[in-house]
Amino acid sequence: MRRKSFGSLQCPIARSLERVGEWWSILILRDAFHGLKRFDEFQKNLDIAPNMLTRRLHALVESGLLEKQRYSEHPPRYDYVLTERGRDFRPVLSALLAWGNKHFAPEGPSVVLVDRQTVAEVVPMMVDGRTGKRVATGRCSAPARSAGGGSDGAG
Structure with a gap:
């Protein structure tokens, strides 16, 4: 079942919840403020399933709260770093x-x-x-x- 989207509502609270309304997203942001930035760091600290973490990180990047910075070419690996929008959280x-x-x-x-x-x-x-x-x-x-x-x- 797909959840309702709040992105088109005029309410700034609803629009904000569209970006961070799932508890994993808020906990990922909390951990990013504590200096975590790598997939395995988030996974270990949160004890979150890899597929869920992948979806949440992707959504936070798409929403402009985190950005991916490549730190390894082979295999490709990324740090997830707070953006200005993310730091404003x-x-x-x-x-x-x-x-x-x-x-x-x-x-x-x-x-x-x-x-x-x-x-x-x-x-x-x-x-x-x-x-x-x-x-x-x-x-x-x-x-x-x-x-x-x-x-x-x-x-």
């Missing part, structure tokens, strides 16, 4: 990490973000890039602008 991963720690870690956080210089824990938050002020979600809305964009203000 980091705040989304940070937000998922913070949300998961808050709501799904009754034993306490197993992973936290830390400042590389001070080693102090960092708690991610959204900031308005124009004003530098914290985004208070209760005071924001995203009114639908066109058909297919959703009317609930969520995108």
Whole structure:
């Protein structure tokens, strides 16, 4: 059974999910941020079937989140490296990490973000890039602008 495609919807959340909406894709991106770049590294770390990993890497390359860089001619082998679009996904991963720690870690956080210089824990938050002020979600809305964009203000 083929899943529904969100690529033609006007909603930016739906369009984003079209690219990264499968959990393997998000975990591959997470591992890429941790420095993994080779097929066997992803496979070993994720314990993912080779055919599934091949499909997910292909989709992430097609979506412009990763790019292939050949490191061996015979046999042809590639590194999978984050693109600018892929690197821009980091705040989304940070937000998922913070949300998961808050709501799904009754034993306490197993992973936290830390400042590389001070080693102090960092708690991610959204900031308005124009004003530098914290985004208070209760005071924001995203009114639908066109058909297919959703009317609930969520995108």
